[in-house]
Amino acid sequence: MVAPAATPTPASTVPLKRRKSKAVDDGVITVGRSRSGTILANTAGVLFSVVMLFPVYWVLNTAFKPADEVLALEPGFWPSNPTFDNFISAFKAPLFLQDMLNGVIITLLAVAGALVVGFLGALAIARFSFYGRKAIILVVLVVQLVPFLALLIPLFLMLQNVNLGFKKFDLTDSLIGVSITYLVLILPYTIWTLRGFISGIPRELDEAAMIDGCTRAQVFWRIILPLTGPGLVATSVYGFIQAWNEFIIINTLNSPEKQNLMAWLLQNQTTRGTAWGPLMAGAIITSIPVVVFFLIIQRNIATGLTAGAVKG
């Protein structure tokens, strides 16, 4: 898991460069456009952005208010006495730190596993043509659409009684069971995205390396793996977001001591009544890693979901 932390720079610089070159000619037409129309459009654009941002602003506003201001009948649009109390009480809340740690462990396990397994699978689809390739692609695509929620019931029954032949395990209410489940949850997307990155590497590079005496393993190790680097970062970050954000499965399978922060946010509402200030503070803390990672790789997410739909 060192790689994603160390290499976000290539992933973030590439889109930046692209954006700059786009500014020169970004397909904005100028013919037949009036000045008043532009002003109108700009006003609409700003208005739209403000409406979109309002909930985000409101959660920040609430989180920094002291308790009496949060529950004021006249909600203030700016905290008059900004305070970190809500964040402190969120951190002090029972199980918050425990669930945060659980979330980190589960997410890292799932992402690391999905990356290794997914890379090998993607390699098979992208670099070989063989009987059954289409079938594998089909499986990868189909399972992405299976509503995981629907599988919760059998999954619960299955994890409760895992029989490996020599010993029986109960993987419900354990971090391992959820980690494996999340691994499989993000695996199809991982394979599909990495497939795109790998097939973007020219085959000629493989062939040149093989002429120079590389074995197939060396080609994978020395050519494809390094060149897929940015793709691996983007994919792992997306996997991280998916696993970090999941709460339904973990909420069903595990007890509060073995849950993650998302499930903590959910529990917080149902059992303890709603303390809005700490809840919003908790929501911010929970969102920070996701938002940061997301902003780093946003370009890849959009292209991954709709790759190839518009011919560039």
Place this chain on the structure above:
Amino acid sequence: MSVVDSPATRRPRDPGGPRQNRVPGHVAPRRRKRNSGLVPWALAVPALVLIAALLGYPLVRMLVLSFQNMRLRELISGRTPPWVGFDQYTRVLTDEVFWAVVGRTVAFTVVSVLISVIGGLSIALLMRRVTRGVRLFMVIAMMFVWALPQLVAAQIFRWMTDSDFGVVNYLIDKLPGVNYQNHSWFVNPWQGWSVITALVVWAGIPFLAITLNAGLTQVPKELLEAATVDGATPWQSLRNIILPILKPLITIVTTLSVIWNFGLFTQAWVLRDGHPEPQFQTLATYSYTQAFGQARYSLGSAIAVITVLLMLGVMIFYIRQMFRIGEVD
């Protein structure tokens, strides 16, 4: 990794590996197919095993479960639940409540997807029209919304529509002649669903607008300018140039939105405090509450199976689109 790779790599080299490189392109695929028979499978096996174990097997088990009658007793004792044939399905399909849920889910999907896609397209077009600074502001605003976890977004909306201290009531109350103090948004299902739809649309627009905007940059500038010079109205340019070029992209994002919104769970769940009233149940929450709330695991499975069947058409359509992409490269 090397354990999987090492036997894999030797095999293709045995029968004249170098010769393969002499004639690239045409011959290569056939050769690869014949010689590397087990390599790709060896690479794909870990992924396939995991998918089979944690997706395939539960899927089969869900089907089996829907033909049994599993209740809490069987769950605790671990005994095989009694077989009941199609009883669960008859029970579901003859239940008026179920059909109400289906109708509600479908109606919500249609309305929310229409608003999202049309809204997203409008925003994308607006992004083409505004000046650069404003466009950047729009992108940043949407990125923040897009990045927010679903659960957090739902919690924020729950707080904003809180009947006592919610800011939405406060703002509406400011309007002249309207009294919205302590107004509860979820007493009237229409109002409640408006909040849910607003949340889903608000959260969905960034993906749609930014993706469609990326598609719009691919529309040749010359075509649009030529049309404008020839006297086409903006509406005509949109209908006859932009939409046809954008059609494949619109199809995919619409399909994705349908799949996502049809499976609505988090938003309804959170906004209703984890106990959605009957009028706020969707297929996903209904199946979940039947299974885990009422311990009717088989009934929940049957509902899940029907849900998948209802979505099958849209899913096949999406898969065919994506499959074509996967085939090309």
